[in-house]
Amino acid sequence: MTATKAVQAxxxxxxxxxxxxxxxxxxxxxxxxxxxxxxxxxxVCTVYLTGKPSDEVTxxxxxxxxxxxxxxxxxxxxxxxxxxxxxxxxxASRNFTLCIAHRFKPIYIALFGSKLPVIGVxxxxxxxxxxxxxxxxxxxRDRLRLLGVSNAVRDDMRACLPKFKFEHIQTLxxxxxxxxxxxxxxxxxxxxxxxxxxxxxxxxxNVGRLHPDKDQTTLIKGxxxxxxxxxxGSLLAIMGSGRLEQPLKQLAIDxxxxxxxxxxxxxxxxxxxxxxxxxxxLSSDHEPFGMVLLEAMAADVPVIATNCGGAKEVVSDPxxxxxxxxxxxxxxxxxxxxxxxxxxxxxxxxxxxxxxIGQYREIEAVFFD
Numbered sequence: 001m002t003a004t005k006a007v008q009a010x011x012x013x014x015x016x017x018x019x020x021x022x023x024x025x026x027x028x029x030x031x032x033x034x035x036x037x038x039x040x041x042x043x044v045c046t047v048y049l050t051g052k053p054s055d056e057v058t059x060x061x062x063x064x065x066x067x068x069x070x071x072x073x074x075x076x077x078x079x080x081x082x083x084x085x086x087x088x089x090x091x092a093s094r095n096f097t098l099c100i101a102h103r104f105k106p107i108y109i110a111l112f113g114s115k116l117p118v119i120g121v122x123x124x125x126x127x128x129x130x131x132x133x134x135x136x137x138x139x140x141r142d143r144l145r146l147l148g149v150s151n152a153v154r155d156d157m158r159a160c161l162p163k164f165k166f167e168h169i170q171t172l173x174x175x176x177x178x179x180x181x182x183x184x185x186x187x188x189x190x191x192x193x194x195x196x197x198x199x200x201x202x203x204x205x206n207v208g209r210l211h212p213d214k215d216q217t218t219l220i221k222g223x224x225x226x227x228x229x230x231x232x233g234s235l236l237a238i239m240g241s242g243r244l245e246q247p248l249k250q251l252a253i254d255x256x257x258x259x260x261x262x263x264x265x266x267x268x269x270x271x272x273x274x275x276x277x278x279x280x281x282l283s284s285d286h287e288p289f290g291m292v293l294l295e296a297m298a299a300d301v302p303v304i305a306t307n308c309g310g311a312k313e314v315v316s317d318p319x320x321x322x323x324x325x326x327x328x329x330x331x332x333x334x335x336x337x338x339x340x341x342x343x344x345x346x347x348x349x350x351x352x353x354x355x356x357i358g359q360y361r362e363i364e365a366v367f368f369d
């Protein structure tokens with residue numbers, strides 16, 4: 001390398017994005033934050049704490065460089081000293097000016113492994129309920145700033161961290177690349193064929209782990225109550241797997257609707273098939289955000305959701321919301337939606353990369369004034 005090139009390389013400014021892994025929605029989360037620096041003077045290096053190297057992940061990260069530390073979940077329990085040492089080496093390798101860390105473990109490692117300003121992005125409720133985590137956040141609050149993926153998550157953090165400046169905990173919504181999502185979504189007919197669903201019936205869809213937090217119990221009960229008023233042959237199709245699979249199947253049997261409830265199991269890249277649904281219903285208990293709602297909206301599928309958590313911020317129209325756990329409200333809303341001749345097309349501009357870039361610039365100015 002010539003002396004001139006060495007000076008140029010040293011002058012480059014980098015943002016270090018540190019993610020726990022790339023499973024589930026977190027690959028797209030990495031993309032979302034990398035594109036915030038597109039067409040700026042900053043380059044982005046994305047580091048994954050867990051997960052094997054993958055060309056597909058490298059491409060999907062939309063970053064200038066991608067590093068896989070390839071730790072197992074077991075290896076990053078406790079003090080994480082090896083991960084901190086590796087992180088220090090990465091920080092020393094180039095001119096980083098900022099770290100954006102997703103979830104608590106990467107935030108912990110970034111704070112102990114560098115002197116960089118750290119923006120911690122939180123995707124769930126309760127991350128600062130523990131006193132040990134409150135201590136860490138307060139100890140580093142001079143250079144730690146926090147983002148929630150919804151106002152609900154932001155407010156949860158503010159309540160747990162009263163010593164933080166109010167303006168140092170902000171919201172930056174999750175979002176999707178609408179054009180990219182729509183490009184991979186298959187037609188209604190093709191989606192139903194691939195999911196082994198009939199072509200000529202009205203179908204309510206739900207996607208999520210079969211877990212108490214997703215409250216598919218209320219979903220099945222609401223569907224069973226509404227079924228006599230729904231179009232003949234209507235189905236409820238649930239995409240996902242989890243420990244409640246057998247209890248939920250038994251519930252459908254007990255309610256006499258087993259033939260009308262389809263458990264589709266875990267479907268890889270399930271958002272490709274959302275056009276199979278005539279209505280998308282999210283019954284979750286305090287969903288932090290609800291990315292699946294955006295994916296259903298991108299498929300032009302009407303959506304309904306619980307009136308709590310981040311979901312009510314995505315589905316902002318109250319006529320498409322029902323109270324958590326209310327079988328009657330859910331059944332009434334399903335019936336109403338099945339009878340409507342028109343469907344609401346939600347405006348996704350609030351959850352676009354362009355909108356987020358402008359919002360991030362404003363947040364950054366507040367964070368580091």
